[in-house]
Amino acid sequence: MPSASPDASDAARPADAAPPADGAPHEDAGPPPLPGWDLIWSDEFDGSGNPDPTKWGYEVGYLRNSELQYYTSGRLENARVENGHLVIEARRDFWQGHEITSASLTTQGKAAFRYGRIEVRAQIPTGNGTWPAVWTLGTNIDAVGWPTCGEIDIMENVGFMPTTIYGTVHRAAQNGSGRGGSVDVTAPFRDYHRYAIEWFPDRIDFFVDDQKYFTYANDGGGVATWPFDADQYLLLNLAIGGSWGGQQGVDLSLFPHSYLIDYVRVYRHQ
Numbered sequence: 001m002p003s004a005s006p007d008a009s010d011a012a013r014p015a016d017a018a019p020p021a022d023g024a025p026h027e028d029a030g031p032p033p034l035p036g037w038d039l040i041w042s043d044e045f046d047g048s049g050n051p052d053p054t055k056w057g058y059e060v061g062y063l064r065n066s067e068l069q070y071y072t073s074g075r076l077e078n079a080r081v082e083n084g085h086l087v088i089e090a091r092r093d094f095w096q097g098h099e100i101t102s103a104s105l106t107t108q109g110k111a112a113f114r115y116g117r118i119e120v121r122a123q124i125p126t127g128n129g130t131w132p133a134v135w136t137l138g139t140n141i142d143a144v145g146w147p148t149c150g151e152i153d154i155m156e157n158v159g160f161m162p163t164t165i166y167g168t169v170h171r172a173a174q175n176g177s178g179r180g181g182s183v184d185v186t187a188p189f190r191d192y193h194r195y196a197i198e199w200f201p202d203r204i205d206f207f208v209d210d211q212k213y214f215t216y217a218n219d220g221g222g223v224a225t226w227p228f229d230a231d232q233y234l235l236l237n238l239a240i241g242g243s244w245g246g247q248q249g250v251d252l253s254l255f256p257h258s259y260l261i262d263y264v265r266v267y268r269h270q
């Protein structure tokens with residue numbers, strides 16, 4: 001599995017290549033160069049049908065946080081590639097006795113990363129009950145459990161706060177409670193935005209587009225506060241309801257909900 005090399009450089013972040021206009025899918029020309037970074041893994045979601053099985057697997061079932069959705073595997077109604085992006089769709093379709101279905105894609109067992117830049121360009125759904133996310137978990141989760149494995153939430157949003165984007169880390173300290181920040185974004189449910197972290201041995205910086213809005217620093221306290229010197233795998237999911245997403249109820253009249261991901265790119269710092 002690819003793993004970005006450590007780099008403790010504190011150099012200023014170089015300007016990104018100009019992205020497509022908000023609201024538009026990317027042009028099918030491959031990833032542009034990003035000064036100061038080498039691309040080591042990506043999915044541009046070209047083609048059609050199921051997500052690339054060499055890059056993505058699925059979580060299945062009712063998994064966490066008292067959420068309402070049942071995550072399916074290999075079901076095009078819930079996860080598919082079309083028109084140059086990945087569609088994760090939450091549906092109230094009563095499939096096989098499950099009132100609400102959705103998808104959670106993961107690179108677990110296929111790719112994991114340590115340090116570098118992880119960037120996802122996406123348009124998120126909205127409405128009471130939605131809870132889309134881009135996040136990572138430590139590959140040692142089966143051995144040490146959560147939160148000891150560490151979690152990096154690159155992007156979370158809850159539909160009852162439609163313009164607020166959250167970036168958070170969870171670690172064993174304070175029983176897994178989050179440390180993070182948030183930023184207001186113009187119409188993330190209508191436009192595409194770039195959600196990213198830049199992860200170094202001494203810190204993790206969180207970005208929306210070109211705005212850095214939070215830094216989590218390595219305080220030298222060991223794995224209890226900094227479990228992020230080990231590999232993490234990536235997840236993309238759309239949850240419904242649950243302990244956070246459902247705090248103001250779930251509007252059942254709004255289904256289906258579509259979470260559109262233009263690309264996922266992982267870079268190593270030069």
